[in-house]
Amino acid sequence: MAGTEWKPTACILCECNCGLEVELGGEDGRHLVKFRGDKRHPASQGYACEKPHRLDHYQHGRDRLTSPLRRRKDGTFEAIDWETAISEVAARLANVRDSWGGDTIFYYGGGGQGNHLPGAYATATRRALGSRWRSSALAQEKTGEFWVGDRMMGVATTRADFEHCDVALFIGKNPWHSHSFPRARVTLKEISQDPARTLIVIDPRRTETAELADIHLQVRPGSDAWLLTALLGVLVQEDLVNQAFVAEHTNGADDVLAVLRSVAVAECSARAGLDEGLVRKAARAIGKAPALSSFEDLGVQMNHHSTLVSYLHRLVVFLTGSIGKPGTHYIPTTMIPFATGASKQVSPVAGAPIISGLVPCNLIAEEILSDHPKRYRAMLVEAANPAHSLADSKRMREALTALDTVVVIDVAMSETARLAHYVLPASTQFEKAEATFFNFDFPKNTFHLRPRLLEPMPGPLPEAEIHSRLCEALGAVTEADLAPLREAAELGPEAYGQAVAEAVMGDQRLGAQAPVLLYRTMKLPETLREGAVMLGLALRLAMKEGPSLARAGFAGDNPLAVAKSLFEAIIASPSGVVFAVDEWSDVLRRIATPDRKIQLALPDLLEAWRALLSEAADVRDSAFPFVLSAGERRSFTANTIIRDPTWRKKDADGALRINPEDAKRLGVGSGEQVRLTTKRGSALVRVELSDSMQRGHVSLPNGLGLSYPTEGGEKATGVAPNELTASEDRDPFVGTPWHKHVAARVEAVG
Ligand code: SF4
Structure with a gap:
């Protein structure tokens, strides 16, 4: 215009x-x-x-924080100035470190869907405190996938080229609303409208994506492992396995094929609630596809057998040779290695596996509510809301209340902030330079450092500034450390880059504080200031991914010079930049197992699989006859980023979706209230009759139940799903929660 x-x-x-x-x-x-x-x-x-x-x-949320807050003894908060807040927070956290060890200071969060730079700066604060353990929402979503991927490929995660595939397979995923790949709706429509391509959706609900599908496998909730077993059985028994790929690129096929040769496809299909003929049709489309792309998501990753399902999904990919060629799966060059496998460490109290550096979310409360000498004593929460977003909110609140010190850095007065000792107000994502590291495109991958859009509001500070002040108050960075770098900055970028490299590589203490050094001393336009940390990340990338960067135009023998040219391109590209260009032939070379082959046989998961196949049919608890899928992604849900309920144009209070026949049997009409009860809690909720739901299955949206100021006082709109979930309901391998399979009762309330 x-x-x-x-x-x-x-x-x-x-x-x-x-x-x-x-x-x-x-x-x-x-x-x-x-x-x-x-x-x-x-x-x-x-x-x-x-x-x-x-x-x-x-x-413009009404609950935006405008000043640091300190909790009084009576639980109310008083506003304090920044100097007081920083010195008291630093002193309290230092006291925890000195009394019980820095490893008892737990870090949670570090960014959401739009802001990952805070987490990069928080590493400096964590190192200054000796904080060792951390977690984030990834540890209740993706760690099963990472664990399996790492053990099979030596690489935690793959993505897929849906734009060019012949068959697209979505497992517990509705990309119409949850996206996860660029231009998702355009790509879905293209696949759906092309008679030569096939869209297959595995989902208990007839989702918007399932509506577009050629084959919708409307699986019985929680029985995805049975369905994937049936699909794999057909692939093996009908000779649809890519034998050449399996022979050349994998190990352990015999153990897997032995299971699959004797699988009863008809029985597995029936256990999944599906017609065997439809399952065979889907399997044949998958097995005969020149190029298969697939994506599993929270519908299965927060459900029964979640890690086993991730394993079976990968078997489908590898037995069909669907990796390393256009239209299939790839291993992208990413800006940071944010997804990794299991470390040798386990969490200090529960002994839980640490995957991708993260403690399983469902075990955090257990790690606090213990008399173990190494229990967490303090928590630094940043851009996250564990009191609302983690399973079993009641127990999580109890855990937060038991801590010596809780510090929350956030934009708004969240449910977690209300339980904190100190709340430090952060600028919004539009009042500072910001970025995310969720970039997985291929062969060209992109990065977008977006400049500040608005002048910062007085009061809040960007997280980069908050962490710098904390590190200075903790004595981890001094003016004597900064002065030489400021002087070098005056001499120009080359001298500055050299001075920073010498400082951080020559001194471990300063290396740990690199984000703060860069933020405090780099000459950058004000609108990009928080992007300073990207220089360090660009250097890491230049040292590790030279060929991919060179193909994107960042070539050279000197990693420092390559990093400098990449960094300059990042800050000069307000709409984003292509930072890496890969080749399909790179993909299989990135398999990082010791023998460079994909490991098909994972003994513990094979054992779990055999155990599943010998299980008797599920018996539902008659007290909880429904399966509740807690946290569905809908048109107007977005985690808890927008707290103001009026942002939703539709479904303002987040209705419980229920099959019309179930509603009729309960005597409930559309829009009427029901009582929804689980073993952990109970809530009143409006129902929406929807024949997209199968009988016995109900769903609640994510991101509801947030408290928000109204003219009549604070009010929560909708049901907070985690008031109904239980932390013990989790995957036995990696601890991810079963939010999509909560046993529930629905009753009319008259
Ligand atoms: S929610 Fe935002 S980021 Fe996601 S697909 Fe829509 S416009 Fe893009």
């Missing part, structure tokens, strides 16, 4: 982080009034869904 000034930024509501252009307006010129997709963004290319149009509800 003529005269409109469009400013580049990104959507912060899902991991795609589509590039957006925004028009600012309103009385103060600070409102985000219009949005459109940014065509210059190299990944999203102008695409955006409906959600970002309501982002001003995030920027």
Whole structure:
């Protein structure tokens, strides 16, 4: 539109982080009034869904924090100045470190769907305190997939080339709403409308993606392992395995094939609640596909047998040779190695596996509510809301209350902030430079450092500034450390880069504080200041991924020079930059197991699989005859990033979806309230009759139940799903929760 000034930024509501252009307006010129997709963004290319149009509800939330807060003895909060807040927080955390050890200071969060730079700066604070253990939402979603991927490939995660596949398979995923790959809806429609391509969806609900599918395998909730076994059985028994690929690139096939040769496909299909003929049709499409792309997501990763399902899914991929060629799976070059496998360490109290560096979320409360000498004593929570988003909220609140010190860094007064001793207000994602590391595209991968869109509001500070002040108050960084770097910065970028490299490589203490050194001393435009930490990450990438960077135009023998040119491109590209270009032939070379082959036989998972196959049929508890899927992604849900309930144009209070026949049997009409009860809690909720649900299955959306100020006082809208979930209901291998399979009772309330 003529005269409109469009400013580049990104959507912060899902991991795609589509590039957006925004028009600012309103009385103060600070409102985000219009949005459109940014065509210059190299990944999203102008695409955006409906959600970002309501982002001003995030920027102007009524519960935004404007000053540091300190909890009084009576539980209320008083505003304090920043100097007091930083010195008291540093002193309290230092006291915990000195009394019980820095490893009793637990870090949770570090970023959401749109902000990962805080986590990069928090490493400096954690190192200053000796904090060792941490976790984030990934540890209740993706760690099973990472664990399996790492053991099979030596690489935690793969992604898939849906744009060019012949068959697309989605397992417990509804990309129409949850996206996860660029321009998801465009790609789904293209596959759906092309008669030569096949879209297969495995989901108990007839989702928006299932509506587009050629084959919808409407699996009985929680029986995905049976269905995948049936699909694999058909592949083996009908000779649809890619024998050449298996022989050349894998190990351990015999053990797997031995199980699958004797699998009873008809019985497994029946256990999954499906017609055997439809299962065979899907398996044949998968087995005969020249190029298969697949994606598993929370529908199975938060469900019964979740880690086993991740394993079986990978067997489908590898037995069909669906990796390393266009239209199949790939291993991308990522800006940081954020997904890794299991370490040799286990958590200090429960002995839980640490995958991707993360303590399983469902065990955090157990690690606190213990008399173990190494129990967590303090918690630093950043851009996250564990009191709401982790299983068993009641127990999580109890755990947070038992800690010596809780410090929350956040934009708004969250459920967790209400339990903190100190709350430090952060700038919004539009008041600072920000970025995410959820970039998995291939062969070109992108990175987007978005400049500050708005002048910062007085009071809150960017997390980079908060962590720098904390590190200085802890004595980890001094003016004497910074002065030489400031002087070098005056001499120009080469001298500065050299001085930083010498400082951080020559002194372990300063190496640990690299993010703060860069933030405090680098010469950058104010609108990009928080991006300083990217220089260190660019250097890491230049040392590790030279060929991929060179193909993207960042070539050279000197990693420091390559990092400098990449960093300069990042800060000069407000709509994002292509930082790596890969080749399909790179993919199989990235298999990092000791023999460079994919390990098909994982003994513990094979054992769990055999045990599953000998299990008797499930017996439902008659007291809880429904399966509740807690935390469904819908048109107007976005985790807890937007707290203002009026941002939702539809389904404002998040109805419980229920099959019409179930509703009729219960005597409940559309829009009426029911009581929803699980072993852990009970809630009143409005119902929406939907024949997309199968009988016996009900679903609640994610992100509801947040407390928000209204004219009549604080009010929570909708049901907070984790008031109904139990922390002990989790995967036996990696501890991920079974939120999509909560035994429940639904009753009319009259
Ligand atoms: S796909 Fe995700 S990132 Fe893109 S506009 Fe929609 S919610 Fe935002």
